[in-house]
Amino acid sequence: MAEELEAERHDVREDGRRPPRAVVGSHRIEEEMFGRAFDGKVIRRIRVFVAPYRAKLALAVAAVLLFTATQLVIPLIIRYAIDNGMAGGVADQGPLTLAVIAFAIAILFNFAASLVQETVVGRVAENVLFDIRRAMFSHLQRVSLSFMDKTEVGRLMSRLQGDVNSMQEFLETSVISVGDVVLLFGIVAAMLYLDVRLGLLTLAVLPVLFLVRIVWLPRARAAFMAAHESNSVANGALAEAIHGVRAVQSMDRQDVNFALFDDKASANLRAHLTAAKYAQVMVPIVDTLTGIAMAIVVVVGGSMVLGGGLDVGVMVAFLFYIQRFFDPIRSLTMQYSVMQRAMASGQRLIAVLDVEVAVKDKPDALTLPADMDGSVEFRNVTFGYDPKHPVLKNVSFTVRPGETVAVVGPTGSGKSSAMALVHRFYDVQDGAVLVGGHDVRDLTQQSLGEEIAMVLQEPFLFTGTVRENIRYNKADATDDAIEEAARAVGAHDFIMALPQGYDTELGERGGSLSLGQRQLLSFARALVADAKILVLDEATASIDSYTERQIQKALATVLEGRTGLVIAHRLATIRGADRIMVLREGELIESGNHEELMRAEGLYASLYTLNFSSFDDIPEGHFATSQSDGAGSRS
Amino acid sequence: MTTNYAASAAALSRSRAHVKAAGLGAGASTIWRITRLALRHPFKVGIALGSTVVAAILQLSIPQLLGMAVDQTQTILAADNAAGVAEAALLTTALILLAVSIGRGLFTMTQNYFAEAVGHHTGYELRLACYEKIQRLSFSFHDAVHSGDLITVVMLDLEGVRMFFSTGLVRLVLLTMLIGIGAYLLLSTDMVLGLTALSFVPFVAWRSPLTHLRLRATWLDLQEKLGILTKVMEENLGGIRVVRAFAAQAFEMTKFDKASRAALALAHDRVGIRVRNTSAMTLSFFISMGLVLWIGGGKVLADEITVGTLASFLTFMTILQMPVRQLGMLVNAFARASTCGTRIFTLLDIDPAVKDGPDAKELAVGDGTLRFDDVSFAYPANPELGVIRNVNFEARRGQTIGIVGPPGSGKSTIAHLIPRFYDVTGGRITLDGQDVRDVSLQSLRRAVAVVQQDSFLFTTSIENNIAYGDPWAHNPRIERASEFAQLHNYVLGLPQGYGTVVGERGVSLSGGQRQRMSIARTLMLKPAVMVFDDSTAAIDAGTEQRIRSAMTEFAKDRVTIIIAHRLSSLMHADEILFLENGEVVERGTHTELIESGGRYKALYDLQFRDEDQNDGGAA
Known part of the structure; x- marks a missing residue:
């Protein structure tokens, strides 16, 4: 079939030469330009x-x-x-x-x-x-x-x-x-x-x-x-x-x-x-x-x-x-x-x-008190973007105040969805997500947002100065607080090396900075937000070893005294966590610290021993066989 | 060779400062150059201008004919002549009028069509010239010039230049004819009435260009304001997760409102400028018309002129009103063409920093030995700062060179110098003894392939992407390259297999998949030197290992250079160079470098300590 198409498409031209297998530009499908004259x-x-x-x-x-x-x-x-x-x-x-x-x-x-x-x-x-x-x-x-x-x-x-x-x-x-x-x-x-x-x-x-x-x-x-x-x-x-x-x-x-x-x-x-x-x-x-x-x-x-x-x-x-x-x-x-x-x-x-607003504040929504304990709990949570295909199935866990939990699992295991639910980006189909002991659906989105800081996998910066980016919408953050945050994550030195220091205008989406530097700025931004809970999606892109070391240090600083939920890809981050939760196909299958999980010889142990640099980029074939092969192949 | 493109970058950007700075003298030479481009189609230009002249004359004869008809009814009436003669005269006038109208229509059509055709042909030629120029300009140019600026040049500025022939030159001829002949006819018929009828012309002729220039200036301001608004919206939508994560919706709305209000206020101002002026111009026209009615009426009463003459004066005025108002558009067309043209010609006149020498020969690949002799390089923007300094190495066919070092140490520069993406500023690079600057770029780039750090994919099928450098390749070769790059199984799993469209508007691929695709398409080139510029960073170590073993055969008869920060990617190299601040500070095989215990060893420890510790812990 493919060969037939091929033959058809690459018919020999009159001069005996085949036309090149080449195009320039792509044809954009134009939208309907004209409708009925009167609607x-x-x-x-x-x-x-x-x-x-x-x-x-x-x-x-x-x-x-x-x-x-x-x-x-x-x-x-x-x-x-x-x-x-x-x-x-x-x-x-x-x-x-x-x-x-x-x-x-x-x-x-x-x-x-x-x-x-x-x-x-x-x-x-x-x-x-x-x-x-x-x-x-x-x-x-x-x-x-x-x-x-x-x-x-x-x-x-x-x-x-x-x-x-x-x-x-x-x-x-x-x-x-x-x-x-x-x-x-x-x-x-x-x-x-x-x-x-x-x-x-x-x-x-x-x-x-x-x-x-x-x-x-x-x-x-x-x-x-x-x-x-x-x-x-x-x-x-x-x-x-x-x-x-x-x-x-x-x-x-x-x-x-x-x-x-x-x-x-x-x-x-x-x-x-x-x-x-x-x-x-x-x-x-x-x-x-x-x-x-x-x-x-x-x-x-x-x-x-x-x-x-x-x-x-x-x-x-x-x-x-x-x-x-x-x-x-x-x-x-x-x-x-x-x-x-x-x-x-x-x-x-x-x-x-007319696009529906799915997540709305209840009329009598509560303000999440600033002195809440910072705990996160999933109670029998089932969730799917399409209700027929849940990406999380009956997941329950509790994260204690101040604890750092690493969430790991192959692509499509539901890690990112689980993190999005903490922030109530979506509403669960069944069960409940509790933050500080309150069902997130009973809280105002504003107050919830103020108590949960997020660092996304792709550091996203806005046009504006370095200072404005670190402050973002925390209008009451002083310049000192901003500088302090930058120092804490190790960004101060490179910021000072920029032409105008903190007042340097960043190019489009921070394009003038390296990925590692943008990463550090997004840490600083999360630190300034000063939230009780930090949700972090670790970057998968490979960064050189020097910057990598700085990011690990920054991560430790940011997580200090906060409840941390980290979608982790790097071994160092995973091993540094208080607890590791392993998700597979929407189910929580293992939970414990590194040693415990290695002893249990389950999915975590087998993934770990395969020695992949990241748990995300595991070829499909490997993943299927990894369970039968069992652990310990490296011992 | 130090071409500094900073000046070109500024000239090609749309910054207001630059637009303002462009002087009138430069404008005149630009206009002349655009005119010369149009004159490359002499036949079409001739027809367009000839038709313009005829159309203008026909247009101006209509009021005369109408006045004649009116008079015919009057004089004949007065003379109380035989009705048959009068009606015959009227019929003749009517037929002439009809013929003139049809003629005016046909010539106007010809004029417009050929004027547009000249514009479109000029636009076509400019578009091709820009395309070719952009393809040939060296990396240093593209580094200096923002791609968005370049896109606006080839889209908007090209339009501005293209339109100039019809909206500028032809209109200039038409308006000169209409106003000139019209004024002559009016004044020669009746001096006083003629002056009255033309009295609105100076006012409008002064006001209209002024308004258009102001509108143009505020238009540029408005575009800038709207650009800010666009940026606010685009960033908000692109970073919507950050916005939501920080509960910053209110903050973002404030940003939006600020940008939006600034743009709206300016838009309001512009409406004001436009309306005040069009209204004032219309009023001045009507005042002249009222005066003609008054004075002309008086003259009719005094029997100095006929009713027909008065009617023809009034009709003349309606015909003259349009061209006089269009003087503003004319000035605008000139202003636009001169700024747009300046940018287009700046682009077309830039000389590629890297190009074939006058007697460039084809590269003759024999053994395939690559040598760096004391190579140094500094970017043209910063000639003091050597990016690499005095680099020496030699690689023979079948050998692999590994290059490692901290960020900014100049690793990628080495990759870019071999195929002459940039030219060395000191020393020389040779391939089989031939300086890369002495051979043709085409033969050099066929022999040297670089897998780049950021792999740009074209929006087309996977097979077209893989065969990008060899569009006549047969399927089995494409699949083999894809197998080598460990991409084949993934592609077969896609619904349309190799026909799946990827790129900007296609299936989105992960970073690792993009890099594998980039490797596959480079393998298609069968180069003598293959350079991997940090191009496996997003590929996991296991897959990278499999790519490497698949390529062992391939690497046998070529030079391979691997630039990476992950040591496992290059530990197997025949020689490893450790680069720091542009200089080779350590070199040797992996074993030698580990033994010597320097920076390489330190980096090795940094990368592998984790796992070693873990091995101990898990045991």
């Missing part, structure tokens, strides 16, 4: 965000209407001046003066209305954008971690940025659409009012334009989207070349890659040229229709003027209106796309806002 559910949800600005929006709509009215009235004023003041041999200063005064008033209203309309709409749209983003961001702070685990950060960011922006665009254009619709109907009405017959004749070109655009739009949009997509394909390949440049150069792939990239860049060029054709083909069509409309006014309108059936000013006004009336149609059809895009984005925004 009641989306509108209802978005309305909540618009509601606070209702009064302002009403004002904006009023301003839009006034603005449109002034635009409509100007040709009428000109017509009045011509017909009553100057045409057909009449020469009267009165109507002209009147017209100029009316004109002055109209443009003042126009000015005021446009100022109000655009300012209010622009600002409200910005506000709504920021409000929606805040609501989503704040919601993401509370949703269950299993959702966050499943979802890529990039995907969430595109919700928080791209999708929110298209809602803003939608809001702005929908107010302006009101103006367009009014302008369109206004022009039609004005023309019919001035002269029904000429009006109807001239307006006959409108349906033609509508029809043309309806035929054109889906095709043009397909071309625009193809161009858009080919952009992201080409850019993706470029980004890959930048990120992977060292690998590319060391494997000398430049020539092959350049040829492959050329294919993508040419496809991009072709797609854009096609899109440009679609975009431009509308220009002569609209101009032809405008020309027809003007010709009609000149021939028919002109004859009517000649026959005395029409004032010449009306003819001039018609010519003015014709110049304008294709604009609203163009922008309305554009707004149709904006709406469709907004609906698709709206659905994705709602999906984020």
